[in-house]
Amino acid sequence: MNKYKEKIYWHIRRIVVSHQDAQDVLQETFINVYRHIEKFEEKSKIYTWLYRIATNESIRHLNSKKIDATSYEEVSQTLVNSLKETSVEDGDSILVKFQEALLTLPEKQKLVFNLRYYDELSYEHISKVLDSSVNALKTNYHLASEKVKKYMINN
């Protein structure tokens, strides 16, 4: 856990935004890992497996919040508001704007962008985390980059 906790925490944090939520999801992730460690197959790397569990837990967490919201846009707006609240002290507006741009992306594009841009995972590893083909991931990453650029220029 010590080896991966920071990377996994930041991955979760970029998805769920709030620190408290990220802490809960991180705990849930590692508890799940302890509980199902015997199911871990050596053919995939441990950190790929960790990312997969963390991503699924984060999505599950967001979906539980989606019950109160009517649409994905509403969830994104809630995350953006949460981002503004939590990062108001830091005051680096360009970083906040960049995160805003990421939070407005569709879920799949956001996940691919985060895993590729921040965590620098290869497309092969991302395909194992997200259960998606490499070509589809490349397309999603390209689309996400274009949207983020556009957002950063226009806002």
Added chain:
Amino acid sequence: MNKDFDFKNIGKETPYSTPEGFFDQITQQTLNEAKRREQRIFSIRKRYWFAAASLTGVAALIVFGLFTNLDKSLFNKNINTDTLFSMSVVTQPLSAKTDSSVSTESGVTKDAFKGDKNEIDKLLSTMSDDEIKLLADMSSNDVFFNQVQQ
């Protein structure tokens, strides 16, 4: 407005931060949480097994009680049926007991004919010779009657 946005200007930084010492404590907190859940699961399982054992005990008692009473009632019932059977043997007519002695394919017993012999004799005595001859002819041509006789 920056028309040529470059990701390098942003880098890997994010506007997020964590409380001080968060990463030092999270491992222990997670282990404590895991232990707490394990204990909770153990306690739930313990309660479940206790409830299951209690229910099994109660069910076993009920079954035992049922069988004990059932045996008693069956015993009483046996006495009654035996008594009734012996009474029925005494009161049953002799002809009824012979019903099961021999049976043919058609379900008609040969003994039944013997039982009715007197009545047939009475009937024949009231008939003329021609009528008896006619009846004898009819009976020799009657497939069903011949089959029974065989």
